[in-house]
Amino acid sequence: MKKHQLPPLNALRAFEATARHLSVKNAADELCVTPGAVSQLIKALELHLGVALFRRVNRGVFLTDAGRAYLPPVRNAFRQISDATRRIAMPEDAGILTVSATPFFASAWLVPRLKGFQDAHPDIDLQVVSSSALANFSRDGVDAAIRHGLGRYAGLSSQRVLTVEIVPVAAPALVKQLGMPAAPADLTRWPRVNDAERKAWALWFEAQGIEAAGAARGPSFDDSGLLLKAVLTGQGAALLPAAVVAEDLAQGRLVQLSDVSWLEDFAYYLVYPEDSHDHPKVAAFRGWLLEVAQGAPATGAAAGAGKRRASGPRKRASPTFEGLASSPSS
Incomplete structure (x- = not known):
């Protein structure tokens, strides 16, 4: 050379x-x-x-x-x-804010609430990028990302948005066919829709001391949106984040099958580079997002059932719920 x-x-x-x-x-x-x-x-x-x-x-x-x-x-x-390049091409006072969010969170939770942000900040043009891939803030032009994980990302700032509580749900037609389960153990006899690793149901039953859950039969999906679609079409019961199915529960498209909910170790986090903490657009979005999230239902309370958390040691849910591989990288 x-x-x-x-x-x-x-x-x-x-x-x-x-x-x-x-x-x-x-x-x-x-x-x-x-x-x-x-x-x-x-x-x-x-x-x-x-x-x-x-x-x-x-x-x-x-x-x-x-x-x-x-x-x-x-x-x-x-x-x-x-x-x-970003400093030259995109002045600090430019109005575009690019937020990357996982597909299921974006469609089921974020997008339905965005009008509130637009009303509060009409000068900011929000661009939502739907992606489950690693977020590279230097290369991808992303200002902030919403990812599912433990919130510990080297060189990045993160704020917890939603703690994910998992609840069993099914379509009303399936509940009408099989009857409302009287106890969580009754769900061992139900057709079930699974996460990609087929572990979530086993861990949910285990957390409640139910051992005879049987093999994880039935379809499985590597995307929570597809899993939700399968549940809505009556293919079986599934475990899904309560906060993102709250609207389906409230509108009667889903039924919560048990008042036992399971608080996951993982949560949704807003993540961005440390040097963007005081950026006006990022600060505006962070403030709005955290304020809205504080008022969001944490469980399927819209179904009308009282809630109690599973007893015993907390188990980590399958990474299918937006994927641990979705953790941002710098």
Whole structure:
């Protein structure tokens, strides 16, 4: 490599994305190219530098010592370029605020309430981006994200929006067919719709001391919106976040099957870069969101049932409820 000769920008992007995901395929999906193209870019960069950046083991890739040393300055350089570009192209007083939210939360909770934000802040043009992917604030042009997790994200600020309480629900037609369950144990005999990992029902029963729940039969879905659709069409009972099905319960489209609710360890968080905390648009959205969330129903109270939480140690629910993989990254 000639002195002061910079590597190709596309090769650096391929290196950074592959190093972040430790996956050529995921990097290719992010960059909208083929895995073969990513591999070629990385090979070109390694040839340019004269060192190997990755070790390839079976179908996986791992950073070499040189790759680990090279990654932080490359990542910081991209972040600085992105921040500088955003400052020039988007003045601080520009009216567009881009918020990334997971699809189910956006459609079931956020969008129905957005008129209140528009009325309170008519000078801010809110752009909602529906995504379950990792949020990269430097690259994606996102000002804030709403994600489901534990709220601990390195280098980012986060505020809890909603603590997710899980309740069993079903369509009225199925309740009419099978009868309202007299006790949670009755649901072991119901047809059930499952999360992708087929664990949520087992953990819910276990939290209440019900052991004979049987195998997790029935359809499963990796998206909470699809799971909700299956429940609304009478395919079985399901465990869903009470706050996001409150409207369906209130309108009679769903019935809460038990007054036992299960408070998850995970919650929805508003997440954004630490240096955006005092940004006027972010502060306005944060204030409105937290105020609205404080008044949101935490359980399916709209169904008319009193609530009690499951006894025993709290169990962590399946990550299907918006996905732990949705955690933001800087």
